[in-house]
Amino acid sequence: MAAKDEFGRAGEQRAAAHLRARGFDVLDRNWRTAGGEVDVVARRADALVFVEVKTRTTDGFGDPLEAVDARKRARLWRLANAWCAQHPELARGRARRLDVIGITGADPATARLEHVEDVPWA
Template identity: 65%
Template sequence: MAAKDDRGRAGEDRAARHLTQLGYDILDRNWRVRQGELDIVAATARELVVVEVKTRRSEAYGHPFDAVDARKSERLWRLACAWVAAHPMAVRGRRIRLDVIGITGDDVDTAVLEHVEDLR
């Protein structure tokens, strides 16, 4: 399990670098409450973005995005609301959106990174 955790952490690091390169500010990482965890909370001038990161060695068991079904999406929205309640000043009129970043490949640093904005 430690190798899987390390791989997931490496994927989250790569996703955070990707977001930073796009101009996002990283506000929080691995924010946890009893109900679950948010991988990354980022912001632009106009949006607060909750980012779920899925890292896979291959698509043998499905695409990384397949892991974010309607049930997972609803849970992420509930967690986003909990994060906002705990950090009300971070919203400041920003729209809230949910993104998913999928990373597929053996070497996380060179793996294919796909970013879906505004998952609904």
């Protein structure tokens, strides 16, 4: 695995730990389909939360949260619907939302973490 991939996975691990600490149940990680990947699928109360994680060493290329543009959000909505179609027992009767977690710093374990909840899908 390339160093960049390992760095991203470490960020996703930190994001999952952050979600668990805030009372979320992590249902799935790195769920893939032909259309792409959902980094984290979590549940809290009656909501399914599809989480995009962006990990960067610096904000030299902009805030990692800015990387989740309208096109990316629309793709995540399609992926969320595909996940729900494959997991109807977990999706039935639950609201869906998109969260974005940005992690910025040289070490994902101690880097700055920003969690934006309920990002508009498009």
